[in-house]
Amino acid sequence: MNPILRDLDKLYFCSFEKGEIRAGDVVVIDTGLEKKVIHRVVSVNERGIITRGDNNYADDSWTLRSEQIAGKVMYALRGKRKWIVRGGWGGQIQSAPTIFKRKLLWRVHGILRPIYQGLVTSEKLGFISLPVKAIALQRPEGVELLLMLSGHIVGKKKTGEPWRIKPPMRLFLKESDLSEIVDRMNSLQSPRMK
Amino acid sequence: MMHECSLPTINPQVVCREEFDGWAILFDPDSGKAFGINPVAVRIWKNLDGKTKKEDILQELKSSFSEVPENIESDFVDFVRDLVEKGFAGYEV
């Protein structure tokens, strides 16, 4: 449900005892599994309730009964910021930019993906030089590198594994820059970091 | 050993949850590990940006907390080393 809801947000929800479930509501779904799912109601019909995460490309595979809905999310708290999570029409409006972005990205992704894959495999990368930096973290299995750009994580490299770079960042990074980071880490790490 | 003289920077994935009494839990969603730190350590955590110098952080601690122990510097070093060993902080390379 990113960006409206993110991991670690605290959610306040209430049951539907006094109201009906409407398209646009963000609901807590009791899947019967360990983890509850928070998704938005796409439609309510005679067969049941259809839901989907704002960022997902398809509706959830289930059709829910009302008793499988544990409640409707009313508020969310992130750090000290608390905001209303809209439902019904308000919810549909609130989620519209995300859904539009998702659809747009899906289309653009479909066009660009083959080109991107081609570029990545041909290694003709590194159009411009970006001011990236890396942080080396000690993990039980070895050193993990986090690639940072302006305070955001854009890639990771675990010991013995290749870099995993968030698309489309790989286009802007030179292979030599990434290798240099690994070399620097190898030459600079203290005995503790090995 | 460059890391002996420079300070690490916090692992940006780690969540710092402050509690009512000034203590906080550091939680690494990647490893699932969590541990508690006291108010002085919370202040250190907030200053581990890879830029602020150890002397400046120690100075801030001395001016912010009324009863700073004499061996604060060695406690500081131990805490920072502990963060690095747990993967809660790392060095810029």
Add this chain to the structure above:
Amino acid sequence: MESTAGRGEKIYPLRRIYFYLTEGCNLACRHCWIDPSYQHADKVYPSLPLNLFRSIIDQAIPLGLTNIKLTGGEPFLHPQIFEILELIRSKKLKLEIETNGVLCTPELVSSIARCEMPMISVSIDGADAKTHEWIRGVPGCFEDTLKGLSYLVEADLKPQIIMTLMKKNRDQIEKMVRLGESMGADSIKLNILQPMARGDSMHKEGEGLSVQELMDIGKWIEEILAKSTSIKILYDLPLAFMPLSCMFGDEGSGCGVCKIQEILGVLADGSYALCGIGRNIPELTFGHAAYDNLEDIWRNSEVLRQIRNGLPNRLKGICGKCLMKNICRGSCIAQNYYRNKDLWAPFWYCDEAYREGIFPEGRYV
């Protein structure tokens, strides 16, 4: 601290053994989670044979044994308790004892005092005879317990009082603190009534306190009672409900930090078990001291291996989400299994708090 075996598995040292020395107990407590038989003049129940006790200790020391806990039933009912204490002393093992104090004598106390760093807890559940004896089921035991406690104080053994909280005694916490002060106790540990064995019946009969009531008591202790006394008060709630300073601070007691991966229980009949729960749940026993090699049990018992490999990541429900799970480890695996027949089920108290929406928000993801 653990090392790694050749096949890549961690080797856990066996640091502590809890000896449930006697099948019988001289009191008949309403809330007991072990449910021993009531032993009196006309009826005596078996105890762990001394030769088995000795054999277990000899096998356990090379595995890393440093601490022994003697409990029961009632450990002082054991007919060879003096020999047991002498053996513990000669092996320089740290000693912990949980007793009701009734059978404590000056001779026994001096024998305990010769052991390495003895830590002794005496159960007192009411600040007056009426309440204590209602809970403990035997008339006259209050006076005997106080006398036993006084011997321990006189020997400077710094005894701890353990009080289990329930509806009947919830208004006596402060009186208990004053009693502890006047007797010279070192600390008071307040346990919550666990819904296991007889404690389960009490819970079902509504004699236990609700999660909210227990949380309110915790707040009152922290904000008011603890400030009015020099005696240490340890409130045994799951870690998610305790201040971080209790777990991570210099003055923390380490209270509630579960060391299940380095503990083994031995029942009065010589069976190895997860803990005293083995008396009620046979599947949590792993063999017998008379026939099985301890190292083999400790290294290869299926349940112990499951616990080592599964904790804390396999914990379910709120325990799986809890930020304290690495140190709390489900609070009490035995209890969780007893109630759900599932080692990874969440701890009942945390589960109830979570369902009621009063689990501390900042402590889970």
